[in-house]
Amino acid sequence: PLGGWHVFMLSPQRMPAQGDAYRNLHSTMYGIGDFNSAAGTFTAERYAQVDHGFDFYAPQSTLDDKGRRIVIGWMDMWESEMPTQQGHHWAGAMSLPREVVIDGARLLFRPLEEVKNYRCNLFEQRDILLTGEQIMDTRGDSYELKVVFEFEASNTDEFGLKLRVGSEEETVLSYRPDDGLFRFNRERAGIGPGGERRVPLDLNEGRLELRVFVDKSSVEIFIGDGEYVLTGRVYPGVESTGIRAFASGKCTIASFQKWDIST
Structure with a gap:
């Protein structure tokens, strides 16, 4: 009940x-x-x-x-x-x-x-204009992200985040306004299974809010207020700790917050 x-x-x-x-x-x-x-x-x-x-x-x-x-x-x-x-x-x-x-x-x-109690080492940036790919000045393999994207559908083909980035590895979270689909892609995420999962999002206000938890071999993505969750295991190399944001066209990261997770 x-x-x-x-x-x-x-x-x-x-x-x-x-x-x-x-x-x-x-x-x-x-x-x-x-x-x-x-x-x-x-x-x-x-x-x-x-x-x-x-x-x-x-x-x-x-x-x-x-x-x-x-x-x-x-x-x-x-x-x-x-x-x-x-x-x-x-x-x-x-x-x-x-x-x-x-x-x-x-x-x-x-x-x-209560998971907020495990946050430490805040890294924060605001009002980032994306017109390509940008390397974020922070790394990790056990952290929480809270990111807010703002966009106009007429100016943006696709935007998102690349997590656990290495020389040949990345786990990609993206949104395309033309088809209204959010994508979680692990085709190049490491030695584990690949694949992509998609969920339809109605983002008429031109705003996407993500809360993402990355651990040694997992990614948990909470969209909006918890309307959708996407969970997946990933197995990148230990050196694949980069974080990047990207846009085809342009969009703005209104806020980007990252906390390391500490026990």
Whole structure:
């Protein structure tokens, strides 16, 4: 039960893809509606994906002592060829804990407020005009980014970020106003599986807000207020720690904040 509704969260195996949705071999989705315990029925008003990335499965939820509904997922996927399964004798990791919030007839997934306690070494820039590729004067392999892009569709073909950048490696997050799709591309992310995941965004105000968590072998992307989340494992070399911003055409980074993550 959540916010006057009932949520049914499930992980269907080998669910057929529906356009850009449910592109993984096994998916995770939720239904939001009404559960009648006496009749044993659940009537859904809406179904949607929980996570639109590559590696998020079998989420579990709990209530904490503040009454928050918190979800944690397995950051891997059955039958995927992850390097850590080849001789390392471990498979996957767990996602960040995410607070689930009702917004009308949909769910928002947000990082817990407490993750801010692990921030250190703030790097910040504002009002950066992008007309090509810009190397950001900061690096890392375990950090949080909070970035706000502002753009005009008529002047911008594509813009975004390149993370874990090395001589031949990069993980690319981008948005194209012409088709309205946000992309998470790991084709050149390292020795792990490649691929791209896409999610449609309605950005009529010409503004894209991202909160991104990068760890040694993972990327978790929260869009807007938690309307969409994309999670994926990446396996770049240890030297691939660069961060770049780019635009084909032009756009502005209204704000760029980066914190190292420290325990």
